[in-house]
Amino acid sequence: MKRPDEHIEAEIRRTLQVLDDLPNLKASPLFRVHLMQRIETSHQSASGYGTFRQTEGFRMKFAVAAILLVINISSALLFFNSQEPLSLTDAGEAIEQLSDDYSGEELAYYVETDDTASNRQAGDQAVQENVNP
Amino acid sequence: MEEAGEIALTAEVKSRSLGNNAVTSNNELFRALVAEHQDMVLNTCYRFVMNRQDAEDLAQDVFVEVHRSLESFREESKLSTWIYRIAVTKSLDHLRRMKRKKRFSSIKRIIGIDDPAEDLPSTSGDNPEQALAGKERAGILQDALNTLPDNQKTAFLLSKQDGYTNSEIADILQTSVSAVESLIHRAKKNLHDKLSRYYTNN
Numbered sequence: 001m002k003r004p005d006e007h008i009e010a011e012i013r014r015t016l017q018v019l020d021d022l023p024n025l026k027a028s029p030l031f032r033v034h035l036m037q038r039i040e041t042s043h044q045s046a047s048g049y050g051t052f053r054q055t056e057g058f059r060m061k062f063a064v065a066a067i068l069l070v071i072n073i074s075s076a077l078l079f080f081n082s083q084e085p086l087s088l089t090d091a092g093e094a095i096e097q098l099s100d101d102y103s104g105e106e107l108a109y110y111v112e113t114d115d116t117a118s119n120r121q122a123g124d125q126a127v128q129e130n131v132n133p
Numbered sequence: 134m135e136e137a138g139e140i141a142l143t144a145e146v147k148s149r150s151l152g153n154n155a156v157t158s159n160n161e162l163f164r165a166l167v168a169e170h171q172d173m174v175l176n177t178c179y180r181f182v183m184n185r186q187d188a189e190d191l192a193q194d195v196f197v198e199v200h201r202s203l204e205s206f207r208e209e210s211k212l213s214t215w216i217y218r219i220a221v222t223k224s225l226d227h228l229r230r231m232k233r234k235k236r237f238s239s240i241k242r243i244i245g246i247d248d249p250a251e252d253l254p255s256t257s258g259d260n261p262e263q264a265l266a267g268k269e270r271a272g273i274l275q276d277a278l279n280t281l282p283d284n285q286k287t288a289f290l291l292s293k294q295d296g297y298t299n300s301e302i303a304d305i306l307q308t309s310v311s312a313v314e315s316l317i318h319r320a321k322k323n324l325h326d327k328l329s330r331y332y333t334n335n
Contacts, residue, residue, distance in 0.1 A: 007332075008332045012325060012329060012332065014270065015277075015328055016274065016324065018267065018271050018274050019180070019274065019290075020293065022180065022293075025188065027172055027189070031189065032167055032171070035197070039196075039200050
């Protein structure tokens, strides 16, 4: 009856023994050489990236400043061009065109004449009389 | 005496690392630091990953990190403790990565996009000792270890390595010696239970 338990205990002991049997490693002679190479490479790439970032940052700032300057100048030019005084002849033409546009037959239903107003009032009264005889 | 030398080395490396003109001397001091701790770091990583190649890569990562962060070392603990703590952190990160990779490859196998290259044996073939001890047994042990909480795993594995006292393990884990003893005890019990369950079922 005890045999399976003993067998399991022996297996456990042997498995845990693997850890005790792990050898003590010695770093290879090239360990430090590789390490220093790695550190130098990472250092160089880090400093290179730093310089790149610095110059790139300066270029970006310069580009943004230039774009802002162009936008400012063009908006100022547009503003001053639109500020030109309207000549009287132009204004007269514009008013005439406006009155032509809104006095055409197509838009006649917008104009409420005296006849249409009195007709509507009479109609309203007739409706009220029908409701309250 | 050794500790005093280490403090002096740390102070010198730190002070010199502040100036760019002393890069060469700084590198020499760093080389000395590496020479002093490389075997301990390598073996610490090896206890966690049980593979020489991975352990060497991790040890390199540890010293790259040490080189990068030496200026931020606040001397709240010994320099060696700080270095070994980095080694433990890197090793645990590696194990977590491996666990994720394993899980992902299982999913890939289930959905049928299995990469045959992943099934190739690991480079542990260059480690005859492990091959002798039994690759399968090592795998079973590593699986059981990976189910333990990080602090139990760390305390147990460091206790198995020559050169670490419980007091040093406590410093690395930033806890008390009694807590380390308790962690080791619980780790042993948990491992025993897990292995027992494994061998009962298989």
